[in-house]
Amino acid sequence: MKQKTLLFGALGMLVVLILFMVKDLFLSSPEPGNNPWKYDLETMKQADTMKPAYTMVKAIPSGLQGLVAIATGPGDRIYTTGAGGAEIYDSACRLLLRFDFEDTAYALTVDSTGNLWMSMGDHVEVWNKTGKKLQTLKSAGRGSLITSLALTGSSLLIADAGLKVVYHYDHMGNMINRIGEKDPVRKVPGFVIPGPWFDLAVSPDGSLWIANPGRHELEQYRFDGQRLLSWGKPGIGIPEFCGCCNPSHFTFLPDGSFVTSEKGIERIKVYNPRGKFSAVVALPGDFDEGTRGLDLATDSRGRILVVDPVRKQIRIFVKRSTTSNN
Amino acid sequence: MKYKAALLLLLLLFFHGFSVKAIQRFPRPEFETAYSQPETLLPQARAEVMEVVDVVVLALSLSLVSWLVLKKRSRKGVFWMSLFSLAYFGFYREGCVCSIGSIQNIALALFDRNYILPLTAVVFFILPLVFALFFGRTFCAGVCPFGALQDMVSFYPQKTGPKLNGLLGMVPYLYLGFAILYAATGTDFIICRYDPFVGIFRMNASFGMFLFGGLLLITGIFLARPYCRFLCPYGVLLNWASRLSHRHLTITADECIRCRLCEDSCPYDAIDLPLTDKSPETRSSRIRKMAWIVVLIPALTFLGAGTGFLLHTTFAGVNNKVILAKQLATPANQQIKPEPFSVTAFRTSGKSVESVNLEAREVIRRFKTGALALGGFIGLVFGLVIARRMTGRWHDDYLPDKGHCFSCARCIDYCPVKTKLPKNTP
Numbered sequence: 001m002k003q004k005t006l007l008f009g010a011l012g013m014l015v016v017l018i019l020f021m022v023k024d025l026f027l028s029s030p031e032p033g034n035n036p037w038k039y040d041l042e043t044m045k046q047a048d049t050m051k052p053a054y055t056m057v058k059a060i061p062s063g064l065q066g067l068v069a070i071a072t073g074p075g076d077r078i079y080t081t082g083a084g085g086a087e088i089y090d091s092a093c094r095l096l097l098r099f100d101f102e103d104t105a106y107a108l109t110v111d112s113t114g115n116l117w118m119s120m121g122d123h124v125e126v127w128n129k130t131g132k133k134l135q136t137l138k139s140a141g142r143g144s145l146i147t148s149l150a151l152t153g154s155s156l157l158i159a160d161a162g163l164k165v166v167y168h169y170d171h172m173g174n175m176i177n178r179i180g181e182k183d184p185v186r187k188v189p190g191f192v193i194p195g196p197w198f199d200l201a202v203s204p205d206g207s208l209w210i211a212n213p214g215r216h217e218l219e220q221y222r223f224d225g226q227r228l229l230s231w232g233k234p235g236i237g238i239p240e241f242c243g244c245c246n247p248s249h250f251t252f253l254p255d256g257s258f259v260t261s262e263k264g265i266e267r268i269k270v271y272n273p274r275g276k277f278s279a280v281v282a283l284p285g286d287f288d289e290g291t292r293g294l295d296l297a298t299d300s301r302g303r304i305l306v307v308d309p310v311r312k313q314i315r316i317f318v319k320r321s322t323t324s325n326n
Numbered sequence: 327m328k329y330k331a332a333l334l335l336l337l338l339l340f341f342h343g344f345s346v347k348a349i350q351r352f353p354r355p356e357f358e359t360a361y362s363q364p365e366t367l368l369p370q371a372r373a374e375v376m377e378v379v380d381v382v383v384l385a386l387s388l389s390l391v392s393w394l395v396l397k398k399r400s401r402k403g404v405f406w407m408s409l410f411s412l413a414y415f416g417f418y419r420e421g422c423v424c425s426i427g428s429i430q431n432i433a434l435a436l437f438d439r440n441y442i443l444p445l446t447a448v449v450f451f452i453l454p455l456v457f458a459l460f461f462g463r464t465f466c467a468g469v470c471p472f473g474a475l476q477d478m479v480s481f482y483p484q485k486t487g488p489k490l491n492g493l494l495g496m497v498p499y500l501y502l503g504f505a506i507l508y509a510a511t512g513t514d515f516i517i518c519r520y521d522p523f524v525g526i527f528r529m530n531a532s533f534g535m536f537l538f539g540g541l542l543l544i545t546g547i548f549l550a551r552p553y554c555r556f557l558c559p560y561g562v563l564l565n566w567a568s569r570l571s572h573r574h575l576t577i578t579a580d581e582c583i584r585c586r587l588c589e590d591s592c593p594y595d596a597i598d599l600p601l602t603d604k605s606p607e608t609r610s611s612r613i614r615k616m617a618w619i620v621v622l623i624p625a626l627t628f629l630g631a632g633t634g635f636l637l638h639t640t641f642a643g644v645n646n647k648v649i650l651a652k653q654l655a656t657p658a659n660q661q662i663k664p665e666p667f668s669v670t671a672f673r674t675s676g677k678s679v680e681s682v683n684l685e686a687r688e689v690i691r692r693f694k695t696g697a698l699a700l701g702g703f704i705g706l707v708f709g710l711v712i713a714r715r716m717t718g719r720w721h722d723d724y725l726p727d728k729g730h731c732f733s734c735a736r737c738i739d740y741c742p743v744k745t746k747l748p749k750n751t752p
């Protein structure tokens with residue numbers, strides 16, 4: 001008797017479950033109201049509760065119309081460019097020089113003599129530290145938009161977000177080779193660049209790293225175009241890169257650690273030289289909503305300099321333990 | 327054997343044609359307008375190498391379990407393997423990719439050219455069937471995490487009897503038919519929608535999903551493996567394949583001595599008892615039965631097909647395009663308030679009502695054929711089940727019912743004949 005009760009109880013439960021499935025499939029009507037797929041950035045921003053290991057020690061207001069790019073040069077001088085001009089500050093953040101030009105500079109790097117190499121959209125111009133144009137390199141072609149530059153002893157590396165490729169030039173502007181074009185034979189996946197954010201940098205040990213924002217990765221290449229390594233994962237978690245295409249910018253600390261910045265959820269983070277997350281520099285609460293284009297630079301003291309185009313400031317972050325030294 | 331191998335090769339080649347290597351998703355452009363695009367969140371892709379690992383683990387597990395069942399005849403070994411599979415395919419791989427759900431990937435790939443069928447899904451679909459074709463349902467015995475989880479809670483299994491088994495045993499056929507219909511029409515993956523255990527494996531699901539899985543496990547305390555026996559659509563395919571297996575598990579290692587010790591050993595009612603006292607049938611009675619079967623099977627098939635055809639709009643009512651078209655056609659005073667998100671999304675899309683109606687009509691047209699085939703299939707299955715009951719085959723041994731036996735090897739432990747005796751032993 002008891003066994004029968006157990007059996008029929010179990011069978012009854014099974015039948016109820018089957019009926020539930022049938023009802024849910026055929027008889028339920030759509031739920032009224034809210035968007036069940038709403039992508040709520042706000043809650044995600046609030047979820048970033050990790051305490052930053054860095055703190056902001058200075059915010060230098062820039063006199064430039066639109067602030068776009070930043071670099072550091074000899075003597076830890078700070079160089080910035082943007083719409084219609086460039087500025088040079090000394091390491092104590094005192095303005096040394098401001099000069100004007102007509103175009104907008106989209107990218108900037110500084111050579112060992114303090115000359116500024118700037119992207120004017122589709123071509124590169126070299127200006128000296130007194131504000132005189134020295135050289136104009138050939139245009140990369142129609143549709144080109146140069147968003148990042150880096151110099152080594154004999155090479156100029158150019159990241160072209162428009163044509164989705166990196167050019168390897170000599171200092172005279174002669175092209176040596178192209179890097180990162182899709183090539184299944186060499187296992188190069190190609191760059192996925194949905195927006196005007198495409199950065200590259202040369203690490204302190206001289207290796208070339210290029211952001212592949214659509215893949216949420218940083219990729220290491222040899223100068224001949226051979227792809228070597230990559231790291232980075234998509235995701236909303238702090239160690240990952242969020243959104244459709246990040247990181248938007250990156251640079252290196254003197255010890256070879258990566259500093260990255262993201263848009264969408266504005267975050268600046270540090271990863272060790274092997275690409276393992278190590279610290280938070282700044283979180284969405286540190287920026288105005290919708291801030292994009294957080295270009296980065298570092299100096300010999302390990303300070304992180306960030307361009308904030310919305311507040312029109314150069315913001316300087318230092319590690320909390322070293323705050324007193326700055 | 328040769329025929330099976332050729333069939334298998336053909337199947338593999340056929341499905342391989344559908345598989346295309348996954349490619350990087352195409353990112354959306356960022357236009358220079360005031361519209362700011364919401365950022366998308368991507369699930370982390372599983373590394374390709376890990377997918378290969380999954381396939382290798384599946385193949386090795388199937389081989390090991392088949393060996394444990396057929397060569398070692400070891401229930402203990404099968405038990406430990408099922409624990410491993412529960413840990414790996416269940417909790418570590420979080421129940422995905424699973425062979426059960428892969429039915430839908432295959433169905434969708436067959437009917438939608440644009441669907442990219444993952445190679446892993448193909449292998450997870452085919453490999454257990456291939457093993458069933460040769461060795462019986464060894465996948466169910468020790469590789470399927472769903473089966474393993476239910477086995478862990480099967481403390482007081484009760485006998486259900488052939489009638490209830492037969493009746494409830496029809497549900498998986500219906501489930502399979504609907505799963506294929508809805509996958510093939512791009513409507514829904516209902517096997518995943520009503521997956522009872524994935525929430526438990528992932529430790530993350532809605533309350534309803536947990537409740538569904540929890541209640542099914544409670545049912546499983548008294549009704550061994552309720553999902554496998556009375557719901558699993560993949561079990562239908564394994565059942566068919568296993569019926570053809572030559573090297574299926576046997577309860578006894580040698581001749582059955584009809585000691586009846588194994589009679590109650592199977593918690594799944596999957597042992598065919600001897601049909602010894604069957605009085606020989608007269609010729610006229612056999613002819614009468616055959617005539618019935620010849621009439622019954624086509625009649626039930628046509629009846630099923632007709633019923634399916636009549637119900638095609640009801641079945642199509644699950645499709646989102648049809649639901650939207652219905653909502654738009656509902657008079658304003660009878661509409662759901664506040665309006666469902668699908669309606670809001672339609673209004674902001676700039677699409678016309680006419681285009682939605684056109685799409686819905688196309689879906690319903692596809693359901694006409696689909697529901698007809700589904701109904702016919704169910705009718706045919708009914709007919710075959712009845713025919714099988716009418717023509718029980720005579721045998722005087724205790725035999726595992728090849729279709730329903732999960733090859734769990736429990737009954738082996740009950741059999742006193744443990745080894746094959748040499749020929750000519752008195």
Ligand code: SF4
Nearest residue numbers: 592731732734735737
């Ligand atoms: S192996 Fe034996 S106990 Fe297990 S399902 Fe088959 S018949 Fe039942």
